[in-house]
Amino acid sequence: MACDNKLKKEMFEELKKYISEIEEKNGALISVLHKGQEIFGYLPQEVQEFIAKEMNIPIAKVYGVVSFYHFFSMKPKGKHPISVCMGTACYVRGAEKVLNSVKNYLGIDVGETTEDGLFSIDALRCVGACGLAPVVLIGKDVYGKEEVKDMKKILEKYRKEASK
Structure with missing residues (x-):
């Protein structure tokens, strides 16, 4: 537990340093x-309160931004966050079937994380890659069209990497 607290303290120090180096905080x-989420993996209340204090802004403003923008998360995400685009082009080309296959294979729903912490699922409005529709992002990796027909195979690749 002491190791976890030390790591957490270092994470807060890193975020504090980042904030202090910003000349115009407004x-x-x-x-x-973004930096907070990069450091902690998500933005729990404790981190939001820290940011509000360090930037001298109301916590309500921080929470408002975090809860408004989809790319911020208040829950821990999996090591490999999966985002399925549900924009019009992707939806018309079968994104719902792709999303359902991912949910069924992993046994979780949108907004949830697998028990092993490897995967979490989100449904996005549009990722701006309509030519590849349907599109699935796994972390920073982009999969489209033909690749997403076999999501099980793609997800198994990530499981194998994690077990090494």
């Missing part, structure tokens, strides 16, 4: 939230 909230 308008920098989104970049600070």
